[in-house]
Amino acid sequence: MERQTSEEVQKNITRVKASITIARLLALQGVAFRGHDETEESSNRGNFIEFLQLLADHNEEIGRVALDKAPPYAKYISHEIQKQILHVLAKKVRNHIFEEVGNYKYSIIVDEASDESSHEQMAIVLRFVDANGLIQERFFDIVHVENTTSKTLYTAIRSILSFYKFPIQNLRGQGYDGASNMRGEWNGLQALFLKDSPQAYYVHCMAHRLQLSLVAAAKEVYWVHEFFRNLSFIITAVTGSCKRQDQLEAAEAAKIAIQLAAGEIETGKGANQVSTLQRPCDTRWSSHLRSISNLIKLYGSTCKVLENITKDGCSSNAKWDATSALERMKSFDFIFILFLMKEILSTTDILSQALQRKSQDIFNAMILVESTKKLLNEFRDKEWDSLLAKVVGFCKQYDIEVPDLSAPFFRGRSIRKRDVTNEHHYHYDVFNAAIDVQMTELGSRFNDRVVELLKLSSSLNPRDGFKTFDIDAICKLAREYYPLDFSDDDIDTLKFQLKMFQVNIPNYPSLEKLSSIADLCKELASTRLGKEYSLIDRLIRLLLTLPVSTATGERAFSAMKIVKNRLRNKMNDDFLADSLVIFIERMIAKNFRLDDILSDFVDLKERRVLFK
Incomplete structure (x- = not known):
């Protein structure tokens, strides 16, 4: 009985591994999982089953236990199984993004649009500067919302950030379109988040402007x-x-x-x-x-x-x-x-x-x-x-x-x-x-308080050998726009670091060749100068966190539409959202080990017990 149980467990593991492999492949390629007719009499049972059949034909171990060789209660190819595998993959992607962000300050970029089933969907993108000084933008989630009022969007975004343990006090930027429910000065989405984090400046997407x-x-x-x-x-x-x-x-x-x-x-x-x-x-x-x-x-x-x-x-x-x-x-x-x-x-x-x-x-x-x-x-x-x-x-x-x-x-x-x-x-x-x-x-849409913040930041630009370097302007930027990140003592220390940095610029030839603040941030990280000039590095990262340059929300929904056109079958919003996370973050997902995914899949609380 023990030997028979052990053999049955091993067969179950082989079937689950095969299903995970196929699900990961289809998600990474952004193609449909299901077919119109998945019965055994059908000539085309959909990509998931057809790929699994191909794998079984070329792998004897899988061929002996999968599909028609598996018992009816343990095939592990049902729609519910496919969804749960994707949930595990998406969970790993989101956990990886959470580890990337860590304690760094971040911005949120949000846009909404209706999908093919006429449901309002909201895409959430996180923007931050990583340990190497590189700007990162991670597509994080798609959430179904009942309407697009500012309070509804605020509640949905806030719940997502809280669920995945992103501190709201670390929010330092908001990127939305120019709709009134987004940019409203008193009741808009940006105003609601400003009450939680006064330094989460709203930047209307520059390309959209x-x-x-x-x-x-x-x-x-x-x-x-x-x-x-x-x-x-x-x-x-x-x-x-x-x-x-x-x-x-x-x-x-x-x-x-x-x-x-x-x-x-x-x-x-x-x-x-x-x-x-x-x-x-x-x-x-x-x-x-x-x-x-x-x-x-x-x-x-x-x-x-x-x-x-x-x-x-x-x-x-x-x-x-x-x-x-x-x-x-x-x-x-x-x-x-x-x-x-x-x-x-x-x-x-x-x-x-x-x-x-x-x-x-x-x-x-x-x-x-x-x-x-x-x-x-x-x-x-x-x-x-x-x-x-x-x-x-x-x-x-x-x-x-x-x-x-x-x-x-x-x-x-x-x-x-x-x-x-x-x-x-x-x-x-x-x-x-x-x-x-x-x-x-052009004059009206690029003329507000945030633009003034952006202009002050030009004092940190390294172009032409730090030609525009202005210590007073940089200290004013930190003091007036980031008072929660720089105390009065920090401002005094920052001023000293700026003077020391200005004197030492000729001693670092690589700094004189830089052309942007983003390049400066990468150089400080690679040469470890960011530790010596920690307050300068902190201010630069805060500036780069602002979503000033990209229509990421629109790009996210463009990707969403591509996948939707390929996933033309009935599915709930969670299935679609998880597929999208894997599709867009494919390079991250490719690094996940199959055994790790399998262990999480087995441990899902809502899943019935697979093994004794």
Whole structure:
């Protein structure tokens, strides 16, 4: 009896190990576990069972005990077993993140969105600086919330932090979008957390601020708003079917072939690739610029496809849509704003891309904002003539009528008539207005108390041999913005450390080559100077903890949507959340030993007893 019991236990362990291996593989790859029909008669029983069958076919030990060789009460392949394995994996990931954060100060980055089942989900990301001085952002959890009021979100986030034993007093930053329930000064989510931790400064996502500036330009200026509406209509009309996509690619390939034969363009590896049109999306960074750039590049081919649809369209609606789209494309108004927005978005795209980098530090972010405003202002004052020349030249190339710029402007009944010329309209009502809205939005959205904190932090920037190093400004930063982390005695000691650090900079050549506060933090950690200048190191880490540079919440939900599209089967929120944690933190999960996971799986309280 003892031998039989021992053999049965070993078989159970083998089955559980096989199930854990398959579950971990599928979670890391972000693919669906279950099949539509998992009965034995089905030709495709889903990824989990099919992978387990493959493993059993190539491993004799597993093949002797798994699937049909296992007793009905101990197969360990049920949906409940799969969920519990994922719970164990997710628990290990979260415990690893907790150990990484330790006693360091951290920030929370939160965003919410509805999933495919129309349930409101909230993603939580933790940002901190680790022992090596590196900025880390860890996707931590997805929580279902009944509504998106500030109190509901606050309660949910607070319960998560408490459950996983993250001290609320160590919270030093909050990163949300600009919705009123998030940024409200009195009852917003950021205000509720400020009552618990007065130094948990709210930073509206920098990349999101910029995106709101671009969207505001489209909405505030009527002509720009109308342009983007027409742009979406045109792209939809051309890319509405695979057949039209093929026609567009064929037309572009034929054009490239003609240009190559005429010697107008050069050949080379990666050159002359056939691209396609892309729909603009307000929440997808740089999508507007790509849409506009691709349309300019494919303008001739797009017109040709629309002309073909007007002649040979399969339905009247398709013909009318193509006719309307072609008419809008061949108007001077559309071409003018097409080139105008390309210049504006190209100018702001560098800032948009930089603000999305996780390693972008606060000082460089503010420099880029000011540089972008300066470039926009120079474009407004000096580039009108060059832009107009580009537009006129493009119109002549494609036989588009150019209006007499000295003639009176007239545009239908919906727009109030004024005694202005066409040149005045395009120059002041469109060109200047679009740029002015951008400038105003950039100025207003990057001008608050937190931005003042970021500006003060520039005194710690090591660029150009610590050119901006200012001891008084650094002490003011610590005293006014982090009074809980720096006592009066600490401020005095900090001032002494800063003086000593400034004197010793020439003795450390590696410090003079640094270009950002993030680099300085890594250098202090690697050279162990952080121990000698402990208060300087503490202040730098607090600054880097602020979520100033990234739309992590949006990125988290982008990842969530990718996985959701692959996990198209019925599952509860816990199953989805645990799968996501494993999927996003895959590099951490890969280091977990199978035996550790097995031991936790066996010890689950809610699990029925597996072994005697």
